[in-house]
Amino acid sequence: MKDKNSLRVAIAQVNSTVGDLHGNAVKISRYIEEAKNYGTDIICFPELALCGYPPEDLLLKPKFISDNVNILKNLTKTINGDIVAVVGFADGEFKKAYNAAAIIHNGQIKGVYRKNFLPNYGVFDEQRYFSSGDKSLVFGLSDFIFGVNICEDIWHPEGPTKSQAAAGSKLILNINASPYYATKFKERQAVIAKQAKTNDVFVVYANLVGGQDELIFDGQSMIVDNKGRILARAKAFAEDLLIRDLGIPVSRLKHPKKVIKIANLLSTPKTGLVIPQKPKVLEPVAEVYQALVLGVKDYVVKNGFQKAVIGLSGGIDSSLVGALAVDALGNENVTGVFMPSRYTCSQSQEDATALAKNLGIKFVTISIEPIFRFYLLVLEPHFAGLGRDTAEENLQARIRGNIMMAFSNKFGWLVLATGNKSEMSTGYATLYGDMAGGLAVIKDVPKTLVYKLAVYRNSLHQVIPERVFTKAPTAELKPNQLDQDTLPPYEILDAILKAYVEEDKSLAKIISLGFDKEIVNKTIGMVDKNEYKRRQSPPGIKITPKAFGRDRRMPITNKYCG
């Protein structure tokens, strides 16, 4: 051992799967064995690592909680040697459950910390499931005292971090399942650094990684010293085992009372540890791109699929989704379907074909014309004397949706929908048409960011034809149609949508920011009126502070405007 007073800590930044209790336990075991090989003293796993996060209403099944407790007990028996493992699990029982961390050593659970602060905002519903813990336990390894707390706990200045530090902790192990949105790691880092410095403690911040329905957990776990300096950071968007000697100067404190003694200071001979370089922090656009790739991969794979199918229109949205799908699943697992109508221009066909070729994916062309004609024919007697309108436009999108679903049903491929957040907000998309699919990959990505992501992807290796960036966006559902006939320019639209959808600003407030009154009014009206469509849309990957879905729970029936 290099230094008897220097603790070697590890963060196992694992990708758990919700409900896969056995699989998660096996993974935890494997990481513990691996960490032991490196002479690790303490290893931390993320929040609810054993049952996955968020388990949502699985927690209302009494057997789910008891199964998870039993698996923890079995896992505990297998944890031997000098290592201390901190494992997130659901403690307690039905109607009295806790979001908890077990502190395990030598085949025994030495203590259990129960989360004090339960978030119940945004995507979080923790007060639906959990009771609050009210203790700030500290643990002793010989004279070395540390505290354990969970996620939200460390964001509260008067929370357990403070009391654990006051009880002599030199180190706080804070385990997390902190959902991603763009550049969120900076917010976390600021809070963790501040808490570390304020309380004069090292902080080991262990975050979950992986996709779960609409959420991405980005990892980016970190170790921060008692001055608030980042000592080490784990990978973004990938599993990682981060190990670090803290070199904390341990003074021979007299133990305060109420320290749960785990063991004497650990005696595994330690060899010098090669500290991995801090992973390069990703640029914001690259970060979002990687988040989306992980989101696609985990949604597809964790739901038992292997292959995906995408309707390619030759436009920017489906081009980006195609590239994301290939990066997530491999080009051998992606099929692009091009479905022209009478309104499809030849450039669209050329661009879709070129994209598919560049991506190296299977490419299929199916004209929707004959089917469309028969719909028009059977509806003619009922629509007699009425002009063409969205009824006929939507029919085209819905025929395409049906064809995509037929491929899905026939071959077991997951349909990736290609609508972006600007469309999803304004209802500029067809329910059961282009909105059809298992996952709406860029549902939370505004159109202006779609372009930036596409530029980024092309900067790695050009796959999206140049013309896709320069031509005016169009749904091609009627002659000479352009998005901009119906929607304001995307730069303006996206700014208004951010203010209204993500920041809950009022009409008057948005106008006061300098936007045209009529445009703001129209935009807000479209957002409000299309809640019913979003309620039936596929899940999408959250990358902004407020996504549609669990994050934004608006009534459909709603007469408020303002």
Place this chain on the structure above:
Amino acid sequence: MKDKNSLRVAIAQVNSTVGDLHGNAVKISRYIEEAKNYGTDIICFPELALCGYPPEDLLLKPKFISDNVNILKNLTKTINGDIVAVVGFADGEFKKAYNAAAIIHNGQIKGVYRKNFLPNYGVFDEQRYFSSGDKSLVFGLSDFIFGVNICEDIWHPEGPTKSQAAAGSKLILNINASPYYATKFKERQAVIAKQAKTNDVFVVYANLVGGQDELIFDGQSMIVDNKGRILARAKAFAEDLLIRDLGIPVSRLKHPKKVIKIANLLSTPKTGLVIPQKPKVLEPVAEVYQALVLGVKDYVVKNGFQKAVIGLSGGIDSSLVGALAVDALGNENVTGVFMPSRYTCSQSQEDATALAKNLGIKFVTISIEPIFRFYLLVLEPHFAGLGRDTAEENLQARIRGNIMMAFSNKFGWLVLATGNKSEMSTGYATLYGDMAGGLAVIKDVPKTLVYKLAVYRNSLHQVIPERVFTKAPTAELKPNQLDQDTLPPYEILDAILKAYVEEDKSLAKIISLGFDKEIVNKTIGMVDKNEYKRRQSPPGIKITPKAFGRDRRMPITNKYCG
């Protein structure tokens, strides 16, 4: 005045609309004027009557809360005369809002009670929006003391009812927005009666009425005396103004401290009041039927529609939905569309035609055959060598969905989807096909109850042809298909689904109830596997203790089985 010591109380059981602050205020005003004509001393409105319930994330808009407070202030100025009005509204401000009741007299807000107990289970997310009040105010009209509290508050034995009674209250005004499920009023009645008796107080229980997205508020407000006896009950599923002289013997108590004095005992001359008969309590099946009628009516009308369109198959589900739609909207506002394919038998056509005739609705027949043939044709090269399967079955359902949506888009009719809870649970329905629509009317109604509801409807006036009850259910998507080829008999299926979906019982527990292991296993597997479909289904009307939607929040990505 009959008796200076006899208070005359009123419950204004109003149908508020979420977000319609102005409209709700106008309605509240009207009821107050009406009650004044009857010499009412105190009138109660339901929980959040001013902004509607539940406003969900509208409460995260700072302006929504301030708008609602301002409208309350304006409303207050108009409330004059001797009457005291108790009006539910959202108090406070953004990030510090309260579910509150204003006690208004003579143009002034005399006091505000803030809900202490905030439900955060089932369909409720109140801790997402509100802070808890911590006071149990009591109010004095001369020497007569009463307390006000809100919904959940009265369900807690140690809650404000107890402390308000201890502070001298003879009467508790408990205002509610209690969502309906079958026979729930019995549960409420038992709790209210017990609290009244235990605390020796009269209770005026004012409930909301109306539909809001997936929720129905059934009204059935009541007045209970201090022995727990029901003195009066308001209508079910309709607005009502219930007025009653309480005849409480008021002893000349010395005021305890902390009573907010509102006024001297009221002096409006009272004439004898004709107490309406207690409305007949509805039989359980009739009650559900009425709930569904109100749910359809309010969803359609509050969302700005007038007419609805339904795909009629000649089966029991669409027949029931047709009848419900007519009872909710009137036959002149309902269109039935029959869409036969090669697999449709002549009996289906006869039964659908007869139903439409009996209901007196517009009836349209559109064969899906030509369209279906062209889908098969364009897909043939891609599906070469593969047999027919669900891909082709679902195509038929999706063509029908498209036709329904074309009618919706062309004429502005709302599509009512016809899938029942047994199908919704097991995924025995086609996403974007028969699941397409604005409202899934019987989404929370198990198939066995569908039959009972249909029998009940026919008992009023026969509209559903007799054969619809006796023929075996079939989706008619392939030759000789019967539901029972894929699903267990509905009596067994529905019992298993109730245990699993509504009661969260485990596999082992359900088997121990006497069901066949293989059937239970298969059923549970179907439920779990089809979460993705339900996530994209239209809203449906909650009539059971646990409905799909906000009430049951299961992850899609989920490896737990048990």
